[in-house]
Amino acid sequence: MPGPGPDIEELPALPGHLSGDVLALAVRAARHDGVKPLSEQTVLQARRLPEDTSSHEAGTHLVVRAEPGGPLVGYGHVDRTDPDHPSAELVVDPDHRRRGVGGALLDHVLRRWPSVRLWSHGDLQDARTLYGSRGLRVVRELWQxxxxxxxxxxxxxxxxxxxxxxxxxxxxxxxxxxxxxxxxxxxxxxxxxxxxxxxxxxxxxxxxxxxxxxxxxxxxxxxxxxxxxxxxxxxxxxxxxxxxxxxxxxxxxxxxxxxxxxxxxxxxxxxxxxxxxxxxxxxxxxxxxxxxxxxxxxxxxxxxxxxxxxxxxxxxxxxxx
CATH class of the missing domain: 3.40.630.30 (Gcn5-related N-acetyltransferase (GNAT))
Known part of the structure; x- marks a missing residue:
């Protein structure tokens, strides 16, 4: 019988220690995948201190732990500047992939924001597989x-x-x-x-x-x-x-x-x-x-x-x- 899913917490801002954990996770993922998983705007939002309320109403941080109080294994950011089509970026620690973390994080985002649009930086195969399994399709391409x-x-x-x-x-x-x-x-x-x-x-x-x-x-x-x-x-x-x-x-x-x-x-x-x-x-x-x-x-x-x-x-x- 499968165990409980990962613990997903929604936050309007990241406290300093957690901001550092998120940015370190992004660095590990970038080294593993060869492409940065988060846009510049999301990184800047992750660095903003809780007392800086300028972005609280337009963005939500998703902190994912394997269990309550456990280490950070995933992160998501939902930008709600456009209320009709919020955009999101998701990243899972390379050491915790293929354990249902990405699927649970994606399902949480789709339940909360059904019209969300999700970035896949580098168009990686793992992201294609995950998003395809939920019936998502490509609606925009950004060329470098x-x-x-x-x-x-x-x-x-x-x-x-x-x-x-x-x-x-x-x-x-x-x-x-x-x-x-x-x-x-x-x-x-x-x-x-x-x-x-x-x-x-x-x-x-x-x-x-x-x-x-x-x-x-x-x-x-x-x-x-x-x-x-x-x-x-x-x-x-x-x-x-x-x-x-x-x-x-x-x-x-x-x-x-x-x-x-x-x-x-x-x-x-x-x-x-x-x-x-x-x-x-x-x-x-x-x-x-x-x-x-x-x-x-x-x-x-x-x-x-x-x-x-x-x-x-x-x-x-x-x-x-």
């Missing part, structure tokens, strides 16, 4: 694309031409925050994650060791100024270089204000960011793009990027767009 910035295939133009009224400068922490959030929201109005970035989310990233305002490039329009005389932000390219992987740089986010679209600014600001990464000594540039975003993929192909990895999102039945 890469291109060299060094060697014979790393050609980049020496000059990027911009309209005469636009100039490029580095991001100013604090002074640009509100204007950038407004631009980001406009540029990604239909994006399920990026368009919902808040000031707390932005400050979380500004506090990360990798954050470098000199690699956060903004295009400003000197012909349009606000009441304080500040030029309007037209487009941006936020680059990212992890401190422990200095040879790889990421096209973290590229955005163009809808009022400036159709002028080639996306390509221009992408090239400016790639030039910045190359000047830093980065060998390879990576980026993420939705698999159904044909125009963006075509643009990145023209810039020398090729698909290098894939994340997929699963959902039950017809969950809508």
């Amino acid at each position: 694309m890469a291109r060299p910035l060094a060697g014979e295939w790393a050609d980049l133009p020496d000059r990027v031409d911009l309209p005469s009224e636009l100039e490029v400068r580095s991001y100013r922490v604090g002074a640009d925050d509100e204007a950038w959030l407004a631009l980001n929201s406009r540029a990604f109005a239909d994006h399920p994650e990026q368009g919902r970035m808040t000031l707390a989310d932005l400050r979380d990233r500004q506090s990360e060791p990798w954050f470098d305002p000199s690699g956060f490039l903004v295009l400003v329009d000197s012909d349009q100024v606000d009441p304080e005389g500040e030029p309007r932000l037209a487009a941006f390219h936020w680059t990212k270089v992890e401190t422990d992987h200095p040879d790889t740089g990421e096209v973290y986010v590229v955005g163009v204000d809808p009022d400036y679209q159709g002028r080639g600014l996306g390509t221009a600001v992408t090239l400016l960011g790639l030039q910045h990464l190359r000047a830093r000594g980065v060998q390879t540039a990576t980026l993420y793009v939705d698999g159904d975003n044909g125009p963006a993929i075509a643009t990145y192909h023209r810039l020398g990027f090729e698909r290098s990895a894939i994340d997929v999102m699963y959902a039950a039945g017809d969950t809508g767009a």
Whole structure:
């Protein structure tokens, strides 16, 4: 007769010691699987202290133990920012897999949030098997694309031409925050994650060791100024270089204000960011793009990027767009 299932606890935030346990579990899983099991946003949420209530209403942490009071064997995070389609990420300790932990965690999430969408980073076979066993199907693909910035295939133009009224400068922490959030929201109005970035989310990233305002490039329009005389932000390219992987740089986010679209600014600001990464000594540039975003993929192909990895999102039945 099978024993009781694992103990699953729901928490609005993780106390410090438990946050460390969750992040250590994620590291063990990444080493075992060759891919990080949790997104950057989930890691940042896991680090937030209980007294920081900014995300309590929008997220739930699931802590899984083999038995009450036992060691941590699994973890899940449900992001409820979109109440119609919450998204989740699940991870099981490599030493406790194939013991029903993942299935119990998944079933708990599906019972509590029937319209949930679940990420599978790296599209691993174990996740395919588990999600397929519950009748879930792939509803979204997120491609990782890469291109060299060094060697014979790393050609980049020496000059990027911009309209005469636009100039490029580095991001100013604090002074640009509100204007950038407004631009980001406009540029990604239909994006399920990026368009919902808040000031707390932005400050979380500004506090990360990798954050470098000199690699956060903004295009400003000197012909349009606000009441304080500040030029309007037209487009941006936020680059990212992890401190422990200095040879790889990421096209973290590229955005163009809808009022400036159709002028080639996306390509221009992408090239400016790639030039910045190359000047830093980065060998390879990576980026993420939705698999159904044909125009963006075509643009990145023209810039020398090729698909290098894939994340997929699963959902039950017809969950809508």
